[in-house]
Amino acid sequence: MPADEPDKSQLKYKRVLLKLSGEALMGPGQFGIDIPTCVTFAQAIAAARDAGAEICLVIGGGNIFRGVAGAAKGMERAQADSMGMLATVMNALAMQSVLESIGVPTRVQSALSMDAVCEPYIRRRAQRHMEKGRVVIFAAGIGNPFFTTDTGAALRAIEMNCDALLKGTQVDGVYTADPKLDATATRYENVAFDELLIKNLRVMDPSAVSLMRDNNVPIVVFSLKEKGSLLNVLHGRGTSTTISKTGRASE
Ligand code: UDP
Secondary structure, three states: OOOOOOOHHHOOOOEEEEEEOHHHHHOOOOOOOOHHHHHHHHHHHHHHHHOOOEEEEEEOOOOOOOHHHHHHOOOOHHHHHHHHHHHHHHHHHHHHHHHHHOOOOEEEEEOOOOOOOOEEOOHHHHHHHHHOOOEEEEEOOOOOOOOOHHHHHHHHHHHOOOOEEEEEEOOOOOEOOOOOOOOOOOEOOEEEHHHHHHOOOOOOOHHHHHHHHHOOOOEEEEEOOOOOHHHHHHOOOOOOEEEEOOOOOOO
């Protein structure tokens, strides 16, 4: 192995999809995109890539527009969801710009075709980008209304043959109850897909969780707030919750 090549054998997960909610991009703000926050994420992604991981991203759109919110105000749901999907494209373009500003090659692929601003989603082309070390950002979810970007993340993680879907959140894993409301809540180190669904522990949409279960690809829930947390997850270190078929650490 050449001296400047990363030692991939140290990685627990070599190819991953990182799911960020749109709200994560707001940083300290109440709406929209906070560029310094995006830079922090981009640096974590760059470090993970430097360690030899192949990374793709799905970013939500909740910092700009959510279909259900538009529908609650009287819009037709499918129309409002189209706006939500457009919001995810804006976030994807922002992250692309920030990633490239620190030297990380990226491609944006959208499930809604938008040829003037990004590539259309083409599975085999996306795989090729990843093999070449480019970070692929999948925008517009699955391209259909009545879905969320959690389901988009699950679908793309499976299509890209990822070793895991990494769900970056504000907390460091899945708890028995909401730790903000219940002081006795404890964090699961490992939990089975079925237990998560039966107990209705809502870390991701149930449709996304069942897609991951049916294809036996683990989800790792970890905190975006902790410095170095993405690298830790890739190496199987640090604090997180792994959701897998049996819920055992060996899975
Ligand atoms: N959306 C959609 N189909 C998809 C993915 C997303 O219609 O496949 C729309 C939906 O309106 C959703 C919005 O895009 O509310 C933003 O996505 P999401 O709510 O998942 O963002 P997040 O909560 O992760 O920020």
